[in-house]
Amino acid sequence: MRAIVKNGVGVFSPQGFLDGNSSSSFLSIEDIAATASLKVDMILISLKKVVFFNKNGLDTFMKLFIKVRQENHATVGFCDYDEKKYNAIKTFYQDELNFSLFKSLELAYLFSSSFKNQNKNVLLYGEDKSQRSAMAIELHDNGHNPIIAQNAAEFKEKSSKKEAYDYIIDNTFLGQMGQKVATRVTGNAIIYSISSFLDAEIGNKFNIEYHKNSLNVGFRLFIFDAYKVISMNVHALNFFSRLASSGAEYNATICFVGMSFEKTTKSFKETLEDSGILFYEQMDDILKNKELLQELGASSAANSKTKRVINKQTVTELPRFIDATVATIEMMTNSKAIKQSAQVQNVTIVEKEGKIASSIGYYGAMDGMVILVFPKEIAKKACELLIGEKTDDMEMVLDTLAELVNIVGGKI
Amino acid sequence: MITKDRIDTYINKIPPTPKALKDTLMFLNAGELTKAAKIAQSDLALATYLKELLNKPIYGFKNEITDVSQIFGILGVSASQQTVYNYMMTLLSPAKWQLFKLNARVFHELQAKLSKRWEQILNHLDIKDKNIHSSIALLPASIIVCEALFSEKIDDVTLLKETKNIDYNTILTRLCGVGIFDICEQISIKWEMPEEISKIVQASSGVKPIEDKQLNTLGKWMHLLLFYELSQSIFIEAGLNDFVDFQVEYVNDIYEEFATLMEIA
Numbered sequence: 001m002r003a004i005v006k007n008g009v010g011v012f013s014p015q016g017f018l019d020g021n022s023s024s025s026f027l028s029i030e031d032i033a034a035t036a037s038l039k040v041d042m043i044l045i046s047l048k049k050v051v052f053f054n055k056n057g058l059d060t061f062m063k064l065f066i067k068v069r070q071e072n073h074a075t076v077g078f079c080d081y082d083e084k085k086y087n088a089i090k091t092f093y094q095d096e097l098n099f100s101l102f103k104s105l106e107l108a109y110l111f112s113s114s115f116k117n118q119n120k121n122v123l124l125y126g127e128d129k130s131q132r133s134a135m136a137i138e139l140h141d142n143g144h145n146p147i148i149a150q151n152a153a154e155f156k157e158k159s160s161k162k163e164a165y166d167y168i169i170d171n172t173f174l175g176q177m178g179q180k181v182a183t184r185v186t187g188n189a190i191i192y193s194i195s196s197f198l199d200a201e202i203g204n205k206f207n208i209e210y211h212k213n214s215l216n217v218g219f220r221l222f223i224f225d226a227y228k229v230i231s232m233n234v235h236a237l238n239f240f241s242r243l244a245s246s247g248a249e250y251n252a253t254i255c256f257v258g259m260s261f262e263k264t265t266k267s268f269k270e271t272l273e274d275s276g277i278l279f280y281e282q283m284d285d286i287l288k289n290k291e292l293l294q295e296l297g298a299s300s301a302a303n304s305k306t307k308r309v310i311n312k313q314t315v316t317e318l319p320r321f322i323d324a325t326v327a328t329i330e331m332m333t334n335s336k337a338i339k340q341s342a343q344v345q346n347v348t349i350v351e352k353e354g355k356i357a358s359s360i361g362y363y364g365a366m367d368g369m370v371i372l373v374f375p376k377e378i379a380k381k382a383c384e385l386l387i388g389e390k391t392d393d394m395e396m397v398l399d400t401l402a403e404l405v406n407i408v409g410g411k412i
Numbered sequence: 413m414i415t416k417d418r419i420d421t422y423i424n425k426i427p428p429t430p431k432a433l434k435d436t437l438m439f440l441n442a443g444e445l446t447k448a449a450k451i452a453q454s455d456l457a458l459a460t461y462l463k464e465l466l467n468k469p470i471y472g473f474k475n476e477i478t479d480v481s482q483i484f485g486i487l488g489v490s491a492s493q494q495t496v497y498n499y500m501m502t503l504l505s506p507a508k509w510q511l512f513k514l515n516a517r518v519f520h521e522l523q524a525k526l527s528k529r530w531e532q533i534l535n536h537l538d539i540k541d542k543n544i545h546s547s548i549a550l551l552p553a554s555i556i557v558c559e560a561l562f563s564e565k566i567d568d569v570t571l572l573k574e575t576k577n578i579d580y581n582t583i584l585t586r587l588c589g590v591g592i593f594d595i596c597e598q599i600s601i602k603w604e605m606p607e608e609i610s611k612i613v614q615a616s617s618g619v620k621p622i623e624d625k626q627l628n629t630l631g632k633w634m635h636l637l638l639f640y641e642l643s644q645s646i647f648i649e650a651g652l653n654d655f656v657d658f659q660v661e662y663v664n665d666i667y668e669e670f671a672t673l674m675e676i677a
């Protein structure tokens with residue numbers, strides 16, 4: 001069984017009964033290896049369609065968890081359970097609960113470091129005080145506004161006003177969190193939150209793929225939120241210097257905010273400054289200062305490095321792109337596509353009304369981006385198979401369209 | 413990907429019931445075991461199937477059983493009828509499985525397990541109707557149908573399933589408006605199986621509850637039983653665990669009873 005990845009979270013959904021015999025069959029050695037090499041922030045097991053499980057059944061997944069943690073520092077755990085299952089898991093693993101439990105997949109997205117919808121009002125409650133604070137900190141790092149209920153009565157009262165919050169969290173447990181560097185996007189800047197001691201491990205914790213992609217897409221301002229950093233050593237220094245110089249060809253700027261050099265050698269600061277990293281006292285010094293933002297390149301996403309010319313290699317591969325797109329749309333709509341003509345030309349979309357687009361980038365032997373522009377109706381039709389019904393919810397259509405281009409990408 | 417025409421062609425290709433089987437079923441229906449056995453003996457494939465089945469460990473006989481009339485005697489009327497239906501299902505199954513990692517032996521195993529447990533459930537519920545007994549035979553048809561329709565499009569469905577957690581029944585319903593269990597119903601009509609059989613199997617899909625209360629409850633039991641079996645490691649490895657969606661809410665009210673009966677700790 002393979003995990004289904006969406007928004008940086010990989011989910012397994014076993015069905016039926018999980019015991020020692022069955023759950024080991026869900027995960028072959030190859031499956032575990034494939035999962036561990038996924039570039040994701042979280043690996044979760046959904047218990048939504050499981051009616052029965054025992055400790056042996058869950059133990060099999062522990063192997064997966066350990067492997068995933070070792071290889072890519074992602075958060076691991078279970079999701080989609082009711083209160084009964086939650087209590088059962090807590091009883092099974094009383095003192096050794098080092099994985100996380102999320103009441104639903106949606107709530108898990110809030111804690112994943114690459115979730116795009118940010119600034120949500122989240123009400124949270126947990127019996128354990130340290131858990132409550134841990135969750136609040138994680139949520140805050142990921143760019144949300146957590147509201148903590150201090151006791152059960154307060155939670156009950158507050159949660160009765162459902163419309164006041166985007167999400168309500170209870171029956172959730174944060175085990176050893178993924179140590180990935182949390183990422184959020186504000187305007188045209190990307191903010192990474194780093195904390196405690198920075199050493200050679202930073203190379204593993206930092207999602208370099210994401211950073212590279214952001215550079216390719218055209219982001220030019222990267223801010224490291226370093227309020228909680230205690231100190232760094234020479235390996236981390238090395239890492240940041242290299243990051244700065246590799247970003248230089250994209251004209252990118254890297255800033256540190258709130259870094260105190262109380263316990264770090266002063267000369268490190270100079271070295272970092274030499275490699276082009278800027279230091280600021282507070283986040284607002286950058287984000288509230290429009291002129292500075294413009295200067296740092298956060299005002300426009302256009303980037304000279306990302307402009308590429310069409311070359312022979314791309315043109316020879318074009319038929320494959322076209323075929324893959326045609327095949328996907330045919331598959332999803334059960335209709336027949338007729339190729340009218342194919343030529344390379346400048347595209348100007350005159351009428352933007354009633355059209356939607358989705359894009360997917362690819363990097364490797366060839367770099368580039370495929371953009372599919374649909375009339376709204378065709379897009380809806382193409383997504384019907386994935387959504388299941390006709391819908392006018394544009395957000396949902398766009399979301400599904402992203403899955404669709406993914407399939408196109410898979411077919412190429 | 414799969415069109416309505418493709419489904420129609422598939423249904424048209426289902427062979428009619430062979431004469432020997434028809435007669436066997438007729439005599440079984442009349443309760444004449446010896447006459448039925450005589451005809452069954454003439455169909456060598458059926459006779460072998462019966463022998464292999466009865467000598468499986470799940471039946472637990474000490475000595476090998478070879479005689480068809482003896483087999484029918486052991487099984488009794490309703491179980492014999494069910495077994496003949498099971499045999500008919502194997503006629504439909506493909507020579508080489510591609511979508512699911514199954515083979516004739518594993519498929520046979522699934523049939524035997526489902527039958528035996530279904531009998532246990534019906535005993536517990538105190539139901540003696542032989543058509544209800546036979547209904548379990550139609551259930552594996554859903555797997556066969558799924559294999560037949562999707563095996564040509566393996567690449568497409570794997571890609572689709574990698575992107576979104578979506579089961580075969582949903583894919584088919586969304587594409588053609590016809591579900592896997594609807595096709596099972598077509599099969600049962602073509603093979604002139606009693607109406608209750610297809611009704612229960614329809615209900616056991618978990619997405620189409622029926623009005624008749626008793627049959628609906630039986631559908632729930634069958635749905636849960638199916639997933640109980642599909643949670644066995646050999647069927648998980650065959651890729652059957654998520655071929656249809658498990659509806660947890662649908663079976664909630666009978667779960668406790670089921671767990672006690674199957675001795676799930």
